[in-house]
Amino acid sequence: MMRPLLASCLAAFVATPAFSQVPFDMSPELNLQVMPSEPEVAPPTSIGPVAPTPDIPTGLNRRILLQTGIRFEGEIGTRAFDFYLTAAQAAAPANLDMSVLNSIVVAPEYSEFTVTLNGTDLGTMPIAYAIGPADIRLSVPEGVLASGRNRIAFTADQRHRTDCSVESTYELWTEVYSAETVLELDGVGLGRLESLGELPAIGLGENGATQIQFFIPQIDTKEASTAALRLAQYLALALKTPAVDITLTDTLADIPRSGMLTVMVGTADALPAQLSDMAEQAAGEPVAELSARAELPNTLVVSGPDWAAIETATRMLVPAAQDGRADLGGMRSDLPDSVPVISGRTSVALSELGVETLAFNGRRYHTALRFALPSDFYANMYSEAELVLDAAYSSSVLPGSQLEIYVNGQIASVVPILRTDGGAFRMSRLRIPMTNFRPGINEMYIETVLLTDEDTICPPGLSGRAPARFLFSADSQLAVPDFGRIAKYPSLSALAGTGAPYVGANGVPVLVAEGPSSLQAAMMLMSRLALSSGMVIEADVVSEAALDPGAAAILVGPMGNLSPEILNRGRVVELDASGSLPVIGTGENALERWQEATGVSSGNMFENAQNWIAEQLNLAPENFWLFRRDDGAYLPQSRDAAVLSQVAQPEGGIWTMLTIPNDEAFVAATRRMISPANWQQVAGRVSAIGVEDETMLVLQPRSTILVPTQPLSFSNLRLVAANWMSTNVLGYALLLAGAVIFLTIATSLLLRAARRTK
Secondary structure, eight states, rough: OHHHHHHHHHHHHHHHHHHHSSSOOOOOGGGOOOOOOOOOOOOOOOOOOOOHHHHHHOOEEEEOOOTTTTEEEEEEEEEEEEEOOOOHHHHEEEEEEEEEEOOOTBBBOOEEEEEEETTTTEEEEEEEOOSSSSEEEEEOTTSSSEEEEEEEEEEEEEEESSSOOOEEEGOOOEEEEEETOOEEEESTTTTTOSSSGGGGOOOOOSSSSEEEEEETTTTTTTHHHHHHHHHHHHHHHHHOSSSSSEEEOOOSSSSHHHHTEEEESOOOOGOOOOGGGHHHHTTTTTTEEEETTTTSEEEEEEOOHHHHHHHHHHHTTTTTTTSOOOOTTTSSSSOOOOOOOOSSSSSEEEETTTTTOEEEEESSSEEEEEEEOTEOOOOTOOOEEEEEEEEEEEETTOTTTTEEEEEEEEEEEEOOOOOOOOOEEEEEEEEEEEETOOOEEEEEEEEEOOOBHHHHOOOOHHHHHHHOEEEOOOOOEEEEEEEEEEEESSHEEEEHOOOOOTOOOOSSEEEEOHHHHHHHHHHHHHHHHHHSSSOOOOOOEEEEGGGGTTTTHHHHHGGSSSSHHHHHHSSSSSTTSSSSSOOOOSTTTTHHHHHHHTTTOOOOHHHHHHHHHHHTTOOOGGGGOOOOOEEEEEOOOOOEEEEEEEEOOSOOOOEEEOOOSSSSGHHHHHHHSHHHHHHOOOOEEEEEEEOOOOOOOEEOOOOOOOOOOOOOHHHHHHHHHHHHHHHHHHHHHHHHHHHHHHHHHHHHHHHHHHHHHH
């Protein structure tokens, strides 16, 4: 009797609503949640149609780093970047999100990672992210962000877990990933720009570059192409971005993404219906304004009654883009420190170049600085710069320690440390050969390798607690002497670094082959040249018939869209007797042409001896040529490789050609070529890179021409002659032998004359 009664009571208890809706919970009471009953919803009432409103995005994630991110190698390193914000973005609550990974041998108890924003320390954390990429969030205090330019700096100070040797420092690394490193801003509509002055706040896109989407209704006209080439350059400078990625579109319907600017360029009568509110203004005057329409955020309209007015509107973006800059610092967000343009004898303190004074207790100290040289720099074979070093080291530092100086990734000078009782470099002058200096921006890397007895023993804890053993003072100076000034062609390094010989010229002819890929590739190339030089090339799109071999010109297009005559003048591919393009990599003399193009030895005994002597003297084989052969045509080694070639025409013009055998890969290969990391490798007479290639293929010219750029003076002529003789060793030897013979004959004649007078 009791069992059925107990069962019925239990069934009634289980059937209660409270028991059926909330399951049994064994979590702590602090996490107890009460589930409220659903509120009653009133039936909808008809209130008439409501006009749709565009979605206003909430929040904004601003990317800060390039696509490659940051990788700190060694024991210490600092990287800084600029980024720009609107007034609304600067006032919004913000957090900095990062993703960090480090080597497993980094000792977290002795290693620190610090982030500063506009001089404010956001956080200092132990480097303990070896298990996998770790997500870090740092709060940005109110008032730290500023409208306009902001600077963020990352510093890694890391030590090895168990090893104190110099070799172990090469195992240390910490990486900050680009895609996950964003400034998270909280607010509504923060991504919209309101004025031209806010253009740099557009930021970086998903690929680490600022994306510019061009809508050109009159794209088939030469006037529109000319305007597009110039506008691409002005925009690159106005955005202050380290890289741009340009695309073409035939509609304004696409909603821009973060880091993307949509640009419409055309005359007033070509403006689409979406921009009818601006058509009346554009019909009467130049217009360069952001659209105010809600459905067209971050859409820049450049228009006017005619193409001359559009040129005027374009110049509104960067009024001083035609003027040379004395300092390239701040020109791009990846150049936060001063980058002075050195045009002659100069001494500059390293503190002015972003270097800081530091007391160091590790084994391998390094720092970096940047400076720029003009396009007509001509002193790479004889002259020397100097590092006026102000530094000190402790008595624990052993002989065998040394200071190393690298220029543009190449070793330039090594200075041994010989004293055993401590010492100082008090304004000591360390010579730096200018062999690896180049026109444009140069990077100098100073590294000190320190050996001590304590590191040999390596007791526990020494790796991070060793006393300071080296002091590097920012009062050290970089001293550059007077150097020769004359332009040398072909020289793609001068083009890549300064835009020479096209910057500063009036109306540079540009041949753009048929097809949208040619115009897109040309716009990408011109924008990269502007970002390198800080100036705009006044491009004028012309037809092939209008090209003048006696004038400098730029040619862009796939090989299949260029005539045989243009290809022959561009020296990119050798034509068959019929004038048609050969199949890539084949032909009766393909091996010979490949050897000439790539510099591979032919096996000739004289050539082998010449190469051996050049290697022993640290010279190039062409330094021993007296009569240099003309450069042959370059035979591309891949159909998907973009080729940049520069040729001095017999009539006097300098022609630069960007082409590719496969037109379908033209845009992708050009995008890879102009990326910041690859663009630094552009040099010689030919530079080529494919979509999947890691490094640039560079071919140096056999023969070059010199073009005066400075007023005639004895001092400059002497410096130019010194570098020419150092470059042409055999010619110098013959001149010296001729001078000796002349002096011998003159002396003999004088002695004979003296005897006759007696």
